[in-house]
Amino acid sequence: MSLPTSYRQWTLANHPTGKPTYSGSSATFSLETKDLPSLTDGHVLVQVLYLSNDPAQRGWISSPDQIEPERLYVPPVQVGEPMRARGLGKVLASKAEGFSEGDIVQGNMCWREYAVLDAKDPAQGLRVAKELPGGLSITHYLGALGGTGLTAYFGLVEVVGCKAGEKVVVSGAAGATGSMVVQIAKHLVGAANVIGIAGNDEKCKWVESLGADKCLNYKSPNFASELRDAVKSAGGCDVYFDNVGGEILDLMLGNMSRHGRVAACGAITGYNGEAPLPMKNYFNVISMRLEIKGFIVIDYLHKAMEVIGKLVGAVKEGKVKIGDENETVVKTKFEEIPGTWLKLFEGANQGKLVTAL
Amino acid sequence: MSLPTSYRQWTLANHPTGKPTYSGSSATFSLETKDLPSLTDGHVLVQVLYLSNDPAQRGWISSPDQIEPERLYVPPVQVGEPMRARGLGKVLASKAEGFSEGDIVQGNMCWREYAVLDAKDPAQGLRVAKELPGGLSITHYLGALGGTGLTAYFGLVEVVGCKAGEKVVVSGAAGATGSMVVQIAKHLVGAANVIGIAGNDEKCKWVESLGADKCLNYKSPNFASELRDAVKSAGGCDVYFDNVGGEILDLMLGNMSRHGRVAACGAITGYNGEAPLPMKNYFNVISMRLEIKGFIVIDYLHKAMEVIGKLVGAVKEGKVKIGDENETVVKTKFEEIPGTWLKLFEGANQGKLVTAL
Numbered sequence: 023m024s025l026p027t028s029y030r031q032w033t034l035a036n037h038p039t040g041k042p043t044y045s046g047s048s049a050t051f052s053l054e055t056k057d058l059p060s061l062t063d064g065h066v067l068v069q070v071l072y073l074s075n076d077p078a079q080r081g082w083i084s085s086p087d088q089i090e091p092e093r094l095y096v097p098p099v100q101v102g103e104p105m106r107a108r109g110l111g112k113v114l115a116s117k118a119e120g121f122s123e124g125d126i127v128q129g130n131m132c133w134r135e136y137a138v139l140d141a142k143d144p145a146q147g148l149r150v151a152k153e154l155p156g157g158l159s160i161t162h163y164l165g166a167l168g169g170t171g172l173t174a175y176f177g178l179v180e181v182v183g184c185k186a187g188e189k190v191v192v193s194g195a196a197g198a199t200g201s202m203v204v205q206i207a208k209h210l211v212g213a214a215n216v217i218g219i220a221g222n223d224e225k226c227k228w229v230e231s232l233g234a235d236k237c238l239n240y241k242s243p244n245f246a247s248e249l250r251d252a253v254k255s256a257g258g259c260d261v262y263f264d265n266v267g268g269e270i271l272d273l274m275l276g277n278m279s280r281h282g283r284v285a286a287c288g289a290i291t292g293y294n295g296e297a298p299l300p301m302k303n304y305f306n307v308i309s310m311r312l313e314i315k316g317f318i319v320i321d322y323l324h325k326a327m328e329v330i331g332k333l334v335g336a337v338k339e340g341k342v343k344i345g346d347e348n349e350t351v352v353k354t355k356f357e358e359i360p361g362t363w364l365k366l367f368e369g370a371n372q373g374k375l376v377t378a379l
Numbered sequence: 380m381s382l383p384t385s386y387r388q389w390t391l392a393n394h395p396t397g398k399p400t401y402s403g404s405s406a407t408f409s410l411e412t413k414d415l416p417s418l419t420d421g422h423v424l425v426q427v428l429y430l431s432n433d434p435a436q437r438g439w440i441s442s443p444d445q446i447e448p449e450r451l452y453v454p455p456v457q458v459g460e461p462m463r464a465r466g467l468g469k470v471l472a473s474k475a476e477g478f479s480e481g482d483i484v485q486g487n488m489c490w491r492e493y494a495v496l497d498a499k500d501p502a503q504g505l506r507v508a509k510e511l512p513g514g515l516s517i518t519h520y521l522g523a524l525g526g527t528g529l530t531a532y533f534g535l536v537e538v539v540g541c542k543a544g545e546k547v548v549v550s551g552a553a554g555a556t557g558s559m560v561v562q563i564a565k566h567l568v569g570a571a572n573v574i575g576i577a578g579n580d581e582k583c584k585w586v587e588s589l590g591a592d593k594c595l596n597y598k599s600p601n602f603a604s605e606l607r608d609a610v611k612s613a614g615g616c617d618v619y620f621d622n623v624g625g626e627i628l629d630l631m632l633g634n635m636s637r638h639g640r641v642a643a644c645g646a647i648t649g650y651n652g653e654a655p656l657p658m659k660n661y662f663n664v665i666s667m668r669l670e671i672k673g674f675i676v677i678d679y680l681h682k683a684m685e686v687i688g689k690l691v692g693a694v695k696e697g698k699v700k701i702g703d704e705n706e707t708v709v710k711t712k713f714e715e716i717p718g719t720w721l722k723l724f725e726g727a728n729q730g731k732l733v734t735a736l
Contacts, residue, residue: 267661267662286664286665287665288665289661289662289664289665299657299658299659299661300656300657300658301656301657301658302656304624304646304656305624305646306673307643307646307671307673308643308644308645308646308673308674308675309673309675310673311672311673311674311675311678312672312673313670313671313672313673314664314670314671314672315668315669315670315671316663316664316665316666316667316668316669316670317665317668318665318666318668321668
C-alpha cells in the first residue's frame with residue numbers, strides 16, 4: 023500500500039466575530055492542501071477516522087481581543103494553524119515504539135486527513151485505543167470513555183473527594199458528563215443517594231434507569247420546592263456536581279449540607295455572555311461553609327489511562343452502561359467538518375457529537 | 380466583699396420582625412432581674428465588664444420562620460433565654476481549677492450583669508485573658524486579638540493555605556478583619572504582594588501604613604480598571620480574602636490567577652436581602668480552576684489559644700499594629716445594652732464595637 027504524500031486540512035484563517043464560518047473571503051476556516059512531512063524516528067503517520075466536537079474549541083479560536091490567552095484552558099489556535107481537535111485515527115506507518123501499523127490511536131488529530139505525530143509529545147497525547155468490550159464502538163473513547171467520562175470521574179472523585187455514603191446531586195444529568203456522574207457516583211463511589219436534574223420527563227426516566235434515586239425536571243413549575251423536598255428526603259446534599267451554573271447552582275447553594283462541596287464543571291450562561299448569574303443564596307457559601315471548586319479535566323490527564331481502565335472495567339461488569347444514547351456520530355465529508363462542528367451550537371446532538379470521516 | 384445574689388439580664392422576649400426593639404409590649408428584648416445560682420464545683424462567678432457586638436447576633440434571634448435553625452452558624456437564642464454575647468469579665472469567686480478571684484476572663488457572657496459559668500463547658504469558652512503588651516486595652520481580646528484576628532488568621536492560613544511569596548487581595552481592608560488580614564499576610568505569612576480595597580482615600584492610606592503594597596478606593600470611577608492594573612502589576616492574585624461579596628467579588632473572579640483561592644468571609648448583601656449578587660465573571664471559577672471556600676471562625680476555635688499567642692507575640696515584636704483604630708468602646712448603662720448593639724447596624728463604629736459596662 024502506498025502512503026499518502028499530501029493531506030487536506032482546515033486551517034484557522036480568521037478569528038471569528040460571532041458565528042464561525044467556512045466559506046467566503048473572511049471565513050473563519052479555510053481548506054488547504056499540504057505536503058506530509060517525512061516520517062522520522064519517534065513519529066507515526068495516522069489516517070484520521072473520527073473527530074471530537076467540543077464547545078471549548080470555540081474558545082480556542084476567539085480573538086485575543088475578546089479573551090486573554092492566559093485565561094484559556096489551553097493555548098489558543100493561531101491563525102495559520104490547523105484547527106485543533108481530539109480524535110481517533112489508524113496508524114499507517116510507525117517509527118515509534120509501542121505503535122504498530124493498523125493500531126487505532128487517539129490523540130490531538132486536528133481537522134486533517136492525515137497527520138505525522140510525535141508519539142512522545144504530551145500535547146499530542148497519543149495512545150493506542152484498545153477494542154472495547156461488548157462490541158461497543160471505539161468512538162466512545164471520545165466521549166463516555168474519554169473526556170466526558172474522565173470529567174465525571176475526576177470532578178467527583180478527585181476535585182471534591184466524593185466518598186461512599188455521601189449524598190449527591192447532579193445537574194445536566196442526562197448529558198454526556200452528567201449521565202456518567204450519576205453512574206460513577208452510584209455504582210463506583212457508592213453514594214448513599216443520587217438526585218439527577220434534567221430537562222424533561224423522558225430524560226429523567228433514563229437518568230433513573232442509570233441508577234439515580236430520583237431525577238427532577240427543572241422545567242416543572244414547582245422545581246424549586248421539589249428540589250428542596252428531594253434533598254430533604256435524602257437527608258441533605260454533600261456534593262453537587264454542577265454542569266449548568268446559573269439558577270440551578272443558586273438554588274443548590276440554598277440546599278447544600280454544611281461543609282458541602284460543589285464541583286463546578288460547566289456554566290451554560292458563561293459561553294454566550296447572557297445576563298449575569300443571580301446569586302440570591304450566595305451567603306450560604308459562608309454560613310454553611312461550602313466549597314465551590316472549578317476544574318478542567320486536562321489538569322488530571324496524567325491519571326487518564328488508569329481511570330479509563332477503571333471505566334472500561336465497570337462497563338464490562340455492567341456497573342456503568344454506555345451506548346448509543348451517549349453519542350451522535352455524524353458521517354461527514356472532509357469539506358463539511360466545520361459544518362458538523364457547528365451543529366454543537368444548535369443543540370441538535372444527544373450525548374457526544376462525533377464526526378466520522 | 381459580699382457577693383451579689385441577683386443580677387439583671389436582657390432576655391429575648393420576641394423574635395424581631397424588622398429592626399429589633401427593647402421597649403414596649405412586643406419588644407424584642409426585655410430587662411429582667413434573676414437570682415444568681417449558688418456557686419458549685421467547676422464554676423466561676425463573673426462580673427461582666429465588656430460585651431462584644433457582632434452582626435451575627437442578629438441571625439441568632441431571627442424567627443425560625445425566617446431562617447431555618449440548621450442553617451445558622453450556632454444554635455439560635457430561644458425566647459426566654461438571655462441574649463447571647465461574647466464578653467470579658469472579672470472573676471469574683473471561683474470553684475474551678477485555673478481560675479482565681481480577680482482574673483480577667485473571656486467567654487460567652489450574655490447580656491448579664493453577673494453570671495455563674497461552667498469553666499469546662501465548651502459553649503462558654505471561658506479562658507483567662509492575660510494582660511496585653513504595650514499597655515493595650517484588654518478589650519482587644521474581643522476584636523483584633525479575638526474573633527476578628529482569628530477570622531483573619533484562620534481564613535488566610537487554614538482555609539485557603541496562603542503561603543510566603545503569594546499575592547493577596549483583601550476587601551474591606553480598613554475593617555476590623557481586613558486590617559488584620561493585611562498585616563498577617565504581609566508580616567506573618569510573608570506574602571509577596573498585598574493589595575487592599577477600602578471605601579475612601581484616608582482609609583486606603585491607613586491600610587498602606589499597615590503594610591499593604593497598595594490600597595484601592597472602590598468608590599473611584601475607574602475602580603474596575605485600577606484593580607485590574609494593580610493585580611497585573613503584582614503579577615496576579617493567588618488569594619482573595621473576601622469580606623464583602625457582591626460586585627467586588629465578581630470583579631475579583633475576573634482577576635484571579637489560575638488555581639486561585641477565595642476565602643469567603645463576608646457578604647454584605649447577604650444580611651439584608653438586597654438584590655441578588657450579579658456574577659458576570661462566574662465562568663472564571665471553571666476556566667481558571669478557582670476555589671471559593673466559605674468559613675466561620677467558630678469551626679477553628681480549638682486552635683484559638685495558639686493563634687492568639689502568635690498574634691500577641693507579633694504585636695510585641697511590632698509586626699502587627701493594633702490600637703484605637705481597631706475598636707470603638709462605648710460606655711453603656713445596663714439599660715442601654717441593646718441600644719449600643721443596634722449602633723452596629725448604623726455603621727457608626729470604626730473597628731470593633733465594644734460595650735463597656
